[in-house]
Amino acid sequence: MSLKEKAISGLIWTFAQQFGHQLIGFIVSVILARILLPAEFGLIGMISIFFGVGMVLLDGGLTQSLIRSKELDEDDYSTVFFFNLFASFVIYVIIYISAPLIGNFYDQPILITVIRLYCLTFIISGFGAVQQARLTKNMEFRVQALMTVPATLIGGGVGVAMAYMGYGVFSLVWSQIVTSVISVSQLWFYTKWMPNLTFNFTKFKDHFNYGYKLTLSNLLNKIFQNLYIIIIGKYFSAAQVGFYTRADSTTKLPVTNISNALNKVTFPMFAAIQEDNVRLKRVYRQLMQMVVFVIAPILILMAVLAEPIFRFLFTEKWLPAVPYFQILCISGILHPVHTYNLNVLKVKGRSDLFLKISIINKVITIIGIIIGIQFGIFGLLYAQVIVSFTTFFLHAYYTDQFINYSAWEQIKDLIPIILLSLLCGGIILYLDLLLVNYLDFFRIITGLTVGGGVYFLLAWIFKFNSIGDLRKIVLKK
Known part of the structure; x- marks a missing residue:
């Protein structure tokens, strides 16, 4: 094979x-x-x-x-x-x-x-x-x-x-x-x-x-x-930790499923072609676009429909977790991008740079937490989003050094996907406002079905490459 x-x-x-x-x-x-x-x-x-x-x-x-x-x-x-x-x-x-x-x-x-x-x-x-x-x-x-x-x-x-x-x-x-x-x-x-x-x-x-x-x-x-959990647990109640962990775990449901599954397969695959930088960049670029193509609309649609989703699945007692979840969905979009950028260092055997970047990331995180905690738990959440976007440029810098794939190139590849996801999210937000008096289950199914349908239709019309890549995986061609 x-x-x-x-x-x-x-x-x-x-x-x-x-x-x-x-x-x-x-x-x-x-x-x-x-x-x-x-x-x-x-x-x-x-x-x-x-x-x-x-x-x-x-x-x-x-x-x-x-x-x-x-x-x-x-x-x-x-x-x-x-x-x-x-x-x-x-x-x-x-x-x-x-x-x-x-x-x-x-x-x-x-x-x-x-x-x-x-x-x-x-x-x-x-x-x-x-x-x-x-x-x-x-x-x-x-x-x-x-x-x-x-x-x-x-x-x-x-x-x-x-x-x-x-x-x-x-x-x-x-x-x-x-x-x-x-x-x-x-x-x-x-x-x-x-x-x-x-x-x-x-x-x-x-x-x-x-x-x-x-x-x-x-x-x-x-x-x-x-x-973040340590700080919330120390300065807020156990219930607040519960709300945060529920929001975080629900956000990670699509993110870790898709990005970790791809990472598990691609690490040994990248390792097998580690000496061929041209091929490595091509495969890396294709996979990164594909995973964001899937994750971005899921997270944005889930953020838009967060209230009926949480009430339907977890009952009213978990509704305080909804705004936490919506904020975390924003940073979740970049999670697979961080993973793949850092994977380039691992397959190249540069665990020393991997460690160096991790230390810099932590310094940035500490600064974000110190500033964010001044504004309570929501300050911490927004700090998490800002840190995620900031560290993207650090990770992409080293990817550019090894396989000539810069932050600007990555942004150009991902922006159309994210904009299309936001457009579909806006459509579903308007639709959900019209259905606010309907049952939560009906709102969820309608929003996800219409949102997903519009997203894939527009992606097909505008000839997004990831549509073809997904088809190849599903059909094994």
């Missing part, structure tokens, strides 16, 4: 995996949101940074090194496996000891037990990271897609059942643990791979030298991604 055929097949199966996982997860989340209180979701949001940091440290960037490296043997895989396993136990012990400090920081004693249980997934995940990397490196996305549904379905079912029985926040905790156990069990079953009882320090050093810079960069990213 050619690289192109592998990529198209990978995209199809990875989208199936992402959407299967997210669809089930979203349905479970909707059910749980109707049973549990925003404050209970807020408690999980408060510990998300510690969970995220632990998962970054657990990987150490070594699995990314495995995916990127062209020549590997069993010693490489076994060495990374045992490092991940050792790291998972160390990280869990640190979190376990630190739990009382975390509870005291938020003035939420229940977090001590919550975080000690929730972070058991570190150890569970440590057993499956290398198996996951092997599947990704070999572009075996069909297998990964088939594993996702049962894990998400069973884990979600456990969470819903426990919520109905009155376990509150612990229903969310055990849902995550059960999902992780089933996922890792399937990784062992499907890969049929077991480590050798070896640890090669030379190979470890090679992978570590590449991976630690990515780890530090990803660590900074994870901390700063959750910095």
Whole structure:
């Protein structure tokens, strides 16, 4: 199978995996949101940074090194496996000891037990990271897609059942643990791979030298991604954290589904053509336009229809999250662009620049937070949008250096897509004002159907290239 055929097949199966996982997860989340209180979701949001940091440290960037490296043997895989396993136990012990400090920081004693249980997934995940990397490196996305549904379905079912029985926040905790156990069990079953009882320090050093810079960069990213939650949790109520995390997770539903699915496939694909800058630019440009072509109208239409969507799915108690969601939709459009710009550095082996850019990004984020907090929670949200647009130019500068694709070229490629999305959003906003007295479900279906139809019709009329690219993926041609 050619690289192109592998990529198209990978995209199809990875989208199936992402959407299967997210669809089930979203349905479970909707059910749980109707049973549990925003404050209970807020408690999980408060510990998300510690969970995220632990998962970054657990990987150490070594699995990314495995995916990127062209020549590997069993010693490489076994060495990374045992490092991940050792790291998972160390990280869990640190979190376990630190739990009382975390509870005291938020003035939420229940977090001590919550975080000690929730972070058991570190150890569970440590057993499956290398198996996951092997599947990704070999572009075996069909297998990964088939594993996702049962894990998400069973884990979600456990969470819903426990919520109905009155376990509150612990229903969310055990849902995550059960999902992780089933996922890792399937990784062992499907890969049929077991480590050798070896640890090669030379190979470890090679992978570590590449991976630690990515780890530090990803660590900074994870901390700063959750910095808004930390500040909201510290200075506002648990319910406000719940509203923010609900808005953020709903925004990321289309963004992470599409951009992460593409990123999972394109990283090994980019790595395979890393020496051919002309081809790399062409493929990169095509993929970036395609993902924004899909994400931009979805986010804008969801922002326009946010009130009926939140009331229909989550009930009236979640309506305070609507303005948060609408603001976050703006910055969400650029999320995949950031990812692809930074991916160029990774495939070129410049993890040092990746780390440097991450540090600069964080300085910009801190400045934004210091200024934004003066204006309350909405100041923080608008600061997030401004920071996203500012860092775009930084990321694009280095993309221009490596594959000659400047910020101005990227803007010219993306502006028509974004303008078309805004036009359709304006049409649906006017239409929804006429339907304001109708049922929420009718408003949502009408808005999304008409908006999506107008968008694709105009894109076809104006001959947007992404229409043809999507057709090729769907039809595998």
